Amino acid sequence: MPEALPRVGWIGLGNIGAPMALRVAAAGFPLEAWARRPEQAAPLAAAGATLAADPESLAQRCDLVATIVGGPQDVRELHRRMIPAARRGTLFVDMTTAAAANADEARALAATVGASVLDAPVTGGVGGAQRGALTAFVGGDKDALERARPLFAAFCARVVHAGPPGAGYRMKLVNQTMIAGTLLGLAGGARLARACGFAAPALKDALSGGTAAGFLFDSYVARMIDGGGPVTFTLGMLRKDLGLARDEAAASGLDIGFHDAALAAVEAACVRHGERAGVQALAAAG
Numbered sequence: 001m002p003e004a005l006p007r008v009g010w011i012g013l014g015n016i017g018a019p020m021a022l023r024v025a026a027a028g029f030p031l032e033a034w035a036r037r038p039e040q041a042a043p044l045a046a047a048g049a050t051l052a053a054d055p056e057s058l059a060q061r062c063d064l065v066a067t068i069v070g071g072p073q074d075v076r077e078l079h080r081r082m083i084p085a086a087r088r089g090t091l092f093v094d095m096t097t098a099a100a101a102n103a104d105e106a107r108a109l110a111a112t113v114g115a116s117v118l119d120a121p122v123t124g125g126v127g128g129a130q131r132g133a134l135t136a137f138v139g140g141d142k143d144a145l146e147r148a149r150p151l152f153a154a155f156c157a158r159v160v161h162a163g164p165p166g167a168g169y170r171m172k173l174v175n176q177t178m179i180a181g182t183l184l185g186l187a188g189g190a191r192l193a194r195a196c197g198f199a200a201p202a203l204k205d206a207l208s209g210g211t212a213a214g215f216l217f218d219s220y221v222a223r224m225i226d227g228g229g230p231v232t233f234t235l236g237m238l239r240k241d242l243g244l245a246r247d248e249a250a251a252s253g254l255d256i257g258f259h260d261a262a263l264a265a266v267e268a269a270c271v272r273h274g275e276r277a278g279v280q281a282l283a284a285a286g
Helices: 017-026 038-046 055-061 072-085 100-113 125-131 142-152 167-196 200-207 215-226 235-251 257-273 279-283
Strands: 008-011 031-034 064-067 091-094 116-119 134-139 156-163
Touching (some): 008 017, 017 125, 031 038, 031 055, 055 072, 064 072, 072 100, 091 100, 091 142, 100 167, 125 134, 142 156, 156 167, 167 235, 167 257, 200 215, 215 279, 235 257, 235 279
Parallel strands (some): 008 031, 064 091
């Protein structure tokens, strides 16, 4: 007889978390979800998930608890509520872009109740979540990772064990630092292209086979040149991620000049366009 799938608790139904959770439901996992705004969970309930009244009761009933929320404070709040309520052996997997300190606190809390934790932020965007093509950077115990692999298989194409607790968060901050540089370069290029009279289709045709090409070019250059388009990654989230990366760089004794300059550019865009605007607004005029 095949081994029964673990009961999964899920918290985090944003642009990336919602399609991830739907893939978990489609993979056949018994799924329970909690959301601050219950209407967010309606599509998941329609897919067969049950809805919890609060995070504590979800943690009590589930074998594996997955979270993908806004940032370090959200992770800290949920872990402080859920981990003490969990049964021995429960595995907590946080996929938020957060700080290494979150992993340290979660691990200490989990030790008091015999639970386990992994930090496992993901990358690949909304499209990757919908296609099941994300990459997870995992920090923590390898045995715990093996327990979580069936869950990751529902929405990841790659799972990378980055190292001990906190390493997954740190790897994601490296990733976000590089993304920030690429997005700012694309924004500058898009503004120059507009000034030169190049339309998005012509630019994509000219550059798609060269060194400027890549995933972010394909995803954002048309949105940056034309303005508008779907909001899949917000200025506010980029600002948060860059701030965490800056803190990690400072704690490592590195020069933070790049992070400061990138944060200044993103903050200026937040002031002009609002933190809920998509990162394509980095290329907006004015």
